[in-house]
Amino acid sequence: MPDAAPGGTVSGVPLPPPIVGRRLAAAGALLALLAAVVTVLTFLRDPLATALALVLVVVAVVAGWDALVHRGGRRILAAATAGAALLVALAVLLVTGSVLRLVTVLVLAAVATAAARAAIGRDLAPVPVSSTAVGPAGAGVLIVNPRSGGGKADRYGLVGLASSRGVRPVVLEPGDDLRALAEEAVAGGADVIGMAGGDGSQALVADVARRHDVAHVCVPAGTRNHFALDLGLDRDDVVAALDAFGPAVERRVDLALLRNRAGDRVFVNNASLGVYATVVRSGAYRDAKLATTASALPELLGPGAPRPDLRFTGADGVPVHSADVLLVSNGAYRLNRLDGFGTRERVDGGLLGVVTVTVDRARDLPAVRTAEARGRIGLLHGYREWTTREFEVGSAERTLAVALDGEALRLAPPLRFRSLPGALRVRIPVGAPGVAPAARAPAGLWSGVTALMRVLGGRPAR
Structure with a gap:
């Protein structure tokens, strides 16, 4: 609609x-x-x-x-x-x-x-492209990552609560293959499969769900839970997300695909290249995100710092040979900071969002610090944003640092991105807000x- x-x-x-x-x-x-x-x-x-x-x-x-x-x-x-x-x-x-x-x-x-x-x-708020009232899951499965979000699943007792609702819990143990667990759940007859964990885990289980066309339930048991936020879930009420296994509202939402010669990767939020992708690789980042980002900026964006070799076509069709930050997202963000923190008006528009930030090394570092601290990165004069259905990034480098839904990777270019419109059936609890903050x-x-x-x-x- x-x-x-x-x-x-x-x-x-x-x-x-x-x-x-x-x-x-x-x-x-x-x-x-x-x-x-x-x-x-x-x-x-x-x-x-x-x-x-x-x-x-x-x-x-x-x-x-x-x-x-x-x-x-x-x-x-x-x-x-x-x-x-x-x-x-x-x-x-x-x-x-x-x-x-x-x-x-x-x-x-x-x-x-x-x-x-x-x-x-x-x-x-934009009206969802599709929205249908559905009955309880017939054979629901919830995969639980007990280590995600500092142990949120254990604090809220998600395994026991899922069992009490007739949902079969599957606990992800160290060394387990999450994709294999999701595939086994579907092969075992699951008609609704949920994930209690961070956005990287949500993306992997969502990919399995879309391949088999079964419904997905997002339980925000990670650290930031961007996907849950933009689905209109209350991230502070983790237990309420389990209500989606009962009578719920089902929507079709987009996923995004990153393809290179190593294969395909689906993501639910964004892929970041350049400065932020380098920061994410720091061992200190997970425990102190803001401080780690702030301390890295002078080294990465200072006068002597080399620019990342990122080659792509801008919104005006002109080839671009570098950017300090390049963000490709599943839907367009109202972006607050370099790390991709923000919110999307919708995740069912069938478009990728692209944001680039290019910094004047001689004069812009103080402005970047201030914009990052205030959550107003979009005010920088080197900020550009547009939407597209497909996007490609090349480079002379053998591999590029990529932060994919917050996971630090190194991938060989070229990187080809495209939207997967309406690829995922997702269930939202009847009592959830159902609307992203940017949409309200x-x-x-x-x-x-x-x-x-x-x-x-x-x-x-x-």
Whole structure:
């Protein structure tokens, strides 16, 4: 089913107008936003003090990043500078009475955000291409990785809970072949197969499920669980995901395929090449992702660092011979950081998302650090994104570092990517949100205000 068209229709059928409660929430959100703006303008009464406080905060942020990426005496000095700058900034705000105004702005922003979510509801969410109510699984199997996510499966007792629901648990032991276990489950008659583990494991079991056209259940028992997030599951309620083995909603979603001369690999989230793929190979990355990434940036993106040899065709059809970061994703991301952390509006659009970041070695490293820390990597001037059904990466290197759904690999080029539209039948619990965060939220402040004005006027948000 196609997305809702401008004017608030889906396949020509009008979306229902917002109820009175949503219209009141829209009014509240707009009023809170206006009050926050007015409060911010009051800072102009003390422009020098405000400017000084802002400068000190910037100094604290820069010094804090410096402390994060260096060691020894320089780290101690940078940490001390950051702490001192924050203390002086707080003192300036206290003396001028600006702390109360700052707290007021933060509270108003929180109120505006909460009210906006209530007002907009799910109007902005794309309609799934296919969605069907289904009955309980006849012969459900759940494969459990007890080591994933720091032992989430054991903490939540997933093996026992699965058994109590009539689902046969299969525990992945050290040395087991996950694909073989999934194949055995299907050969044994499983009509629904689930995976309790990280995204790499989800991709492997999903590939088996799509090859045999059996339904898949994603149980977010990994560390980040990006796939679960964009399927609209509550990642904090691991046990609730088991409800998908009962009466559920079944959808068809896309998978993505990476092919090289060694064979095919299916992925559910993304494949990253360049800087981030190199970082993932670090032994320290799994336990300290942000710190490891931050400490590696000066070496990988500094003035003397060589650029990765990545050759591909850009969105404009022009050949490109290098990029510092290259991300190919199963669906287009609203990307926050270099590591591919973000969210997708949909995973059933039949398209790959492609993002490249190219850094000016002489001037961009501080901007990259700041954008990475703030989760706003898309604001970099060397950032490019587009969608396509197929994509190819070549190189003169014998092998390329690739982070595939977070797994560090080395693969021989050329690497050929393509979307597998609607390849996977996935079951979602009836009570799950069912919508990705990016699908519920406006793309920016102006689009959010526009959506609220539409709701206030009695029309759908889109």
